[in-house]
Amino acid sequence: MVIHFVNDCSYSRSTCAEFLQLSHELFKTTPASYPVCLLPGDVFDPAFLSISAPSDDVSPAPSIDLTSLKSLNPLHGRISAINASKFFHLFNEEKQLHVAKALAGLLSAQPGSVICGYQVGTLEQGMVNTIIRGSKHQLFTHSPKTWSSLWDGEVFEKGSVKVETELVEIPLRVEQFFMMKWSVVRL
Template identity: 80%
Template sequence: MEGTATHNGSTTLLGDVTFRMASAPTVDSSLYSLSSEQAEFFKAQTGIDDDEDLKRHILEVQAKAYQVAPYPCIRSFVFLRNITFLRLNLSSLSVYEHILELGRKRPDAVLLDIGCCFGTDARKAAADGFPAKNIIASDLFNEFLQLSHELFKTTPASYPGCFLPGDVFDPAFLSIAAPTDDVTPAPAIDLSSLKSLNHLHGRISVINAISFFHLFSEKKQFLVAKALAGLLSAQPGSVICGYHVGSLEKGIVNNSLPGSEYGLFAHSPKTWSSLWDGEVFKKGSVKVETELVEIETRDVQFFMMKWSVMRL
């Protein structure tokens, strides 16, 4: 969750997206829902075995996050699922096993979870074997990163993952650099010492950008893509991936979360692929895969787009 974030009465701005509400909605515990797989994960991570105790714990963290920023995605428990409308996360992407393999086999491979909220994807990757000390979870709000420790019942001493607050549109935190062609493995770096992402140009093996790009205008999506591309290692197999709102034709897509309405700029698979392969990266230097998943809604046709961009 990056970029400008403001709240004023019945209007909330997240990135470039304005959420319009009839009134500022309160937290609604009836929206709470975990699949059996999610419940198993959160129980294993928190040590809370009782369903009601787990629900109570998550609701307490949600209430604190809603005080920090009253986003509809916080109210609707998107931080549990890491994706609006779908109970999917990084582990559901076809490239996930490849990501875990990079963590196992590539010395000092680094995973960046950008716009992470509470860093649930980062925690899942660590639980599945990607070295936690090589994972960075980054969000605009440092309070969300601190609440990650509360949600997962850890401390900076007990969890070795790196939490790095910052704004991707602040050049002091992330400047735009051309994608590197140098495939030489980078020396190890102490992630805990980082103050920005600028020390990691050309050094990151995996960038997870779930529910991220659609928060911005078309122009800003291009700028973020260039900024993240500059971080990606040139070693073959290095990958940027995610999913967000997609469309058959690029343009503004209107939809809603409980209590709010909003419009998002969405790319089509064709325009998303051409953006990465030819505009952001040199044509033919990456492999782009996309998949549109249609979501059932009451009023309109709505798609989420799963995608990955891999260095060749």
């Protein structure tokens, strides 16, 4: 099972239903041939996504009817891939840790299960000023070193995951600006 996180508070259940219908038309699938669920919610609301310790249970879990989900909590320990691109840098350091712990609780204990993303990064952890959609923002960013130590040792038990990071310089900016590709893989 795969989860993709987006930051758009304008999503509603009706908007999600419209996206699903359009995707089935575009890809010539049906809900039966390709079951998928778009679930809007607040990652900081424990009723939607609570923090749970990373699972160490690798046994198969019974299937869940995705259409009945009202929150992500029934999926703790069941997700094999999570994409959180352009997501973490929208939050301060404390909230980034909260989201990391919440996502870690969703991830399956199966070796190879992965959380990945792409976000603003820096050579040294700290605040970065940037323009997003025409507005100035100050973002808390991690360096590859601090991002790796966050996941391997703080969120997950040290040595239980492999963290890979790569800073990519974005040449379109006047000042030096980086995006960081990253993955956290269960061993």
